[in-house]
Amino acid sequence: MTGAFSRSKGARGEREVVQMLKDNLGGDFNRNYKQSYEAQHGDIEQLVGPYLLEIKNCATHNFKAWWQQALAAASKRDAIPCLAYKVPRKGWRFRVPMPQAWSSGHQWGREIQYTMDLAPDGFFLLVRELS
Structure with missing residues (x-):
């Protein structure tokens, strides 16, 4: 039951994010159903601007x-x-990665300490500015 509950909670989270993307960025966004049988494809089928989303709905x-x-x-x-x-x-x-760290091209720029944490509105602004 725990596995099924966890998958259901994850799917609910993905649907919530898809709806937020549609409401705030327009466009066509869908959950990525390949993820259930092929690992590491991202949770949203389309890129969001230059970003590939991995979604976690976990306490x-x-x-x-x-x-x-x-x-x-x-x-x-x-x-x-x-x-x-x-x-x-x-x-x-x-x-998301800090732009300065990511654009450096160095491996250290991929580490979690060089990321920034954004509220949804901040992320949507970033996507609109990069598109």
């Missing part, structure tokens, strides 16, 4: 492991990783 946060998963998925699509995660009773947050 306990494991940022380091989640960030590594986002990096692996983004590298397969030559995209910039974005970790969207839900904070219980507070809402969604988006973690």
Whole structure:
């Protein structure tokens, strides 16, 4: 039951983020159904601007492991990783690389300590500015 509940909660989170993207950025966004049988493809089928989204709807946060998963998925699509995660009773947050660190091209620029945490409106602004 725990596995099914976890998958259901994850799918609910993905649907919430898809709706937020549609409401704030327009366009056509869908959940990525390949993820259930092929690892590291991202949770949203389309890139969001230059970002590949990895979505986590979990009460306990494991940022380091989640960030590594986002990096692996983004590298397969030559995209910039974005970790969207839900904070219980507070809402969604988006973690992306600091532009200066990412554009350096150095491996250290991919590490989690060189990321920034954004509220949804901040992330949507960033996407609009980069598009």
